[in-house]
Amino acid sequence: MPKILKPNRRDVLKYGAAATTALCTPYVSRAWADTVEINMLAWYGHGEPDVVGEFEAANNVKFKPKYYAGGDNMMALIAQSPPGTYDIILSDAEFVQQLNQAGYIEEMNPADYPFDDMLYDDFKHFPGHWKDDKLYSMMVRFGHLGVSYNTTAVSDAEAASYKAFWKPEIKGKVGHFDWHLPNLGQMSLYNGNGAKLWDQDEAGWKKIQETTMSLRPQVGGFFDYGGTFNGLKNNEMMAMAGIGDWITGVLERDGAPVKSVVPTEGGIQWTESYSIGKGTPKADTVKKFIQYMLSPEGQVHSARMLAYPGFCVTKAGRALLDQKDPKEAQRTGQVDGMPNDPITLIKDGRIHYRDIPVQQSLEDWNEFWQEYKNAS
Amino acid sequence: MTTKPTTRPDYYAIAWRLPLIVWQGLFFVGPLLFMVAMSFFLVKNYRMEAAFQFSNWQRMLSKDFFWDAYFFTLWLALLATAITSVVAFPASYFLAFKASEKTRRWAIFFLIIPFFTSYLVRVFAWQVILAQSGVINAGLSFIGIGPWQMLNTQFGTMVGYLVLCLPLAVILQTFSLANIDTRLVEAAHNLGCGRLRAVFTVVMPLAKTGLVVAAVFCFILSFGDFVSPYYLGGSKPPTLSIMIVDTSKSGQQWPRAAVVAITMILTLLVVAFTAIGFAYRKRGK
Structure with missing residues (x-):
């Protein structure tokens, strides 16, 4: 019988030590490196x-x-x-x-x-x-959130207002980034609430809900981060609510005909x-x-x-x-003097910092968002 | 007088069963019970607190959007089950009765191959196929029709469900049909039964168990699926699985998500037991 199949105690110790050293070496070097x-x-x-x-x-x-x-x-x-x-x-x-x-x-x-x-x-x-x-x-x-759109379907002039989302020609082609806060904030701005967009009483909140519901027939889907990219990239969605240049910028850099603007009703700043x-x-x-x-x-x-x-x-x-x-x-627009310089937009009062609702709970907003998603 | 045989526990058999029992207890029954308990917990400042309150049940079950999502999910799953069963049957019939042994082996092999790839990856591939500027619409525009909106619709969701269920349904139906004693079919023909009638009155009753099991699998997979309604259906409207994600994501409402999950489990149990009861019901009963 070959010797290799009958290892003695010395062999076991010798090969065992060699194997242990070999297996532990990466960890020893990693420990020295102290990452x-x-x-x-x-x-x-x-x-x-x-x-x-x-x-x-x-x-x-x-x-x-x-x-x-x-x-x-x-x-x-x-x-x-x-x-x-x-x-x-x-x-x-x-x-x-x-x-x-x-x-x-x-x-x-x-x-x-x-x-x-x-x-x-x-x-x-x-x-x-x-x-x-x-x-x-x-x-x-x-960054700023506003109207994000495909330039082949929505003109710059139309995108100057949130009204662009209701454009009949893009029915079924308006997408939502699936988070209630920026979307409902934009609807509040569209209602003319300006700086008080997060601080709405019962009547104001009801009006936000009505405005949002009126957009539902236009909506083609609710998307996560990846879905929002895909929706705009493969022309499934021609306009997207709840986002801004943070999404369209990536596609625009790749040459896609999409962009985001802060409309006249104002935009929301994520910080x-x-x-x-x-x-x-x-x-x-x-x-x-x-x-x-x-x-x-x-x-x-x-x-x-x-x-x-x-x-x-x-x-x-x-x-x-x-x-x-x-x-x-x-x-x-990050060049001094440009009309769309984000700092200029803030100074002009067109940007409102994103906040949480003041008079309602986040739960109220979320529940309405679920109702909205289920509506037809 | 008869002596009662002494029954000694078979420790050898128990030892072999134990790992499965422990596994199921730890990773199925335990979490399930915890989920039931969790549905009575409360959430304060994004943190769950142990409690025994019915408020989550009351809140979820009283909302119209919950029931809308429930019946929509049920409808989609039933539709997917019906379409899958109907589409799969002719293929299974062919493989079981008409195809050669070699063809059947290759067909089963090709039906298993899709499972080698992640379902999510397959669904993302279908996004490319179904998109407005995708493969199908490109083909349609070549012959002067379309484009049709397929992505982010219920049609898209249904395609995803079929991608998930169809291969499995064909495999299960084929195995079930292949076990039928073909002499019974021949006897039916000899007694004057036409081909189509023989399928409905002989083949299908004989393969009933397998056909029902295949349908139950389709229903279970479709009813609980998150991927297709989200990525191919555009979450429009959301199904119960999407609602679980929405509810847990927003405000850490795991207890309310547990309510949705338990409702789903109860529905699946009712459907599965009813279907299995039907599958194993003897004739004449």
């Missing part, structure tokens, strides 16, 4: 290499993102997870107060961040990011900010990352994010974008 893993809770794309790759390589960090779509969804995910699961949380501004109330985020030191370089004064003390003069979240990017997860032992690394995202290089990565573009919040970030990618800066 820090950062658990991130964010909208799609924020933890991808085009955004965090440079920071990961320079700081020996690895991001482990968990993606969500919609603030409600974000709150649900964090509430289901044990405390300390997420080191960094990207939140929409209107949900920061809820994160803070529930004790999910740490207080931040304002001196750590470039407030002096902010593009607009409001951004320095953004509603929701502060509580009792203490900072809990740092704004990193923003994304980073918070440090409560009790994370990696707070220093997270702080460094937020500082990076606010640096000119980080701002350019954010503005050109592959998943969805956003506007720069710092002057230095905008300046570098203008220099590095003038085409994208022009496309998005």
